Amino acid sequence: MLKNVAVALLDGAHPFELGVVCEVFGMDRSDEGLPVYDFAVVSADGPTLTTHVPGFTMGTPHGLERLESADLIAVPAGNEYVVRDYPRPLLDALVRAVDRGARVLSVCSGVFVLGAAGLLDGRRCAAHWLHVEELSRRYPRAKVEPDVLYVDDDPVITSAGTAAGIDACLHLVRKEQGPEVANRIARRMVVPPHRDGGQAQYIERPLPAAPCDTVGEVLAWMDQHLAEEMTVEQLAARALMSPRTFARRFQQETGTTPYRWILRQRVLLAQRLLEATDETVDAIASRTGFGSAAALRHQFLRAMGITPNAYRRTFRGPAAA
Structure with a gap:
């Protein structure tokens, strides 16, 4: 049963993607009879984190030890996540979580952290269309599905862009607590209660131009x-x-x-x-x-x-x- 949720942040975290996870799992809606999660934001880069928004910093008292009790660890997007290195203690904590039966969920470029931990090897995964090529190059054993909103390859759930993170979070709530709970949370958030993960990302993706003029x-x-x-x-x-x-x-x-x-x-x-x-x-x-x-x-x-x-x-x- 999904009860304990932790969000793992690195320096350069994106506040909006963090907010997506906080809105679904971090709000106390007990007055409406909805589940209350034991929720915490965890820092992997010290007590104070910068964000991609100039002058906007975040602080949390929780370190990586908080991940050890989580049923779900979410990894939102962050600045330079596509190219940076990640702290080994965080990667090890993610692997231990999966080994003991917990789930991990990424939003947008957070998928690169899961890839660095080896959690995408042999698994289907989603990514923002801007990152599909680089994710495939860096983690060739990952089965990247380039167009979808999110992929649930339990216990690893990956989502594409920002709004797809909402879809993935609500999908997990629906899976664990049923459609009524997910629909009521979605109604509070004023978002569609369900978009199937296989729905395509709304992008124009022309096929590659020919490298020569033969055809x-x-x-x-x-x-x-x-x-x-x-x-x-x-x-x-x-x-x-x-x-x-x-x-x-x-x-x-x-x-x-x-x-x-x-x-x-x-x-x-x-x-x-x-x-x-x-x-x-x-x-x-x-x-x-x-x-x-x-x-x-x-x-x-x-x-x-x-x-x-x-x-x-x-x-x-x-x-x-």
Whole structure:
């Protein structure tokens, strides 16, 4: 049962990400019949910590010994967490916690601390889209899922950006104390009670540009004709290559297949149209080459983890959908 929560901070901690964990686990809501957690903020870098906000410092009387009794240790984001080294006593405390059955949870760049402790090895994990490449490079044994909001690979829970930390914390409350408790806490915080971890981060992630111009002209043509049917044979003829040679060159220069490239660009165009226009889903399906609203919904849900109408509501409000 989740009762004892500690937040481990390093110098340069981000107050907002700390506040996310404090809001979910550190508030006394006993007057509403909600659980009260034994909550503490712990410093791994001395009694006084700087933050990434100039002139804003934090102090806590708790040292690393407080982690030994925690059921959950949360590690929020911090300045330079992506590149800095971490105190060995903190990393050892995190490993001991997992070994004795406690959970650890990271918010945004806090995931790098878990990686340094070896807790991501062989595990699925989430990261802010800005940090995915560096996290994969530094911890190659981690199974980084680049688009999702959070990943629960119990006992290690990792989340992407700031708001995804709220989702991960509420997910854990839901898992431990049930949906009613999680929903009531979310209502107090005025946030959505549940966003599934597999929902995609709301970013535009174009595929890498080709490093040379062998298929560059064809890529430009494809991008301008997404509504049209395309086959490898047609694209190869445009590039004056055989289909086999074209497919091989395309893979080498873009890192993906022609089908996947087209599909991703069509989804990106659908995102932009859902955000910026009042066109119906049927009209957007036609403009993006999916042909039908059902096909668009299927591919959009598969790529983004959310339906087109739900995506539009998120960005433009309920009336737009």
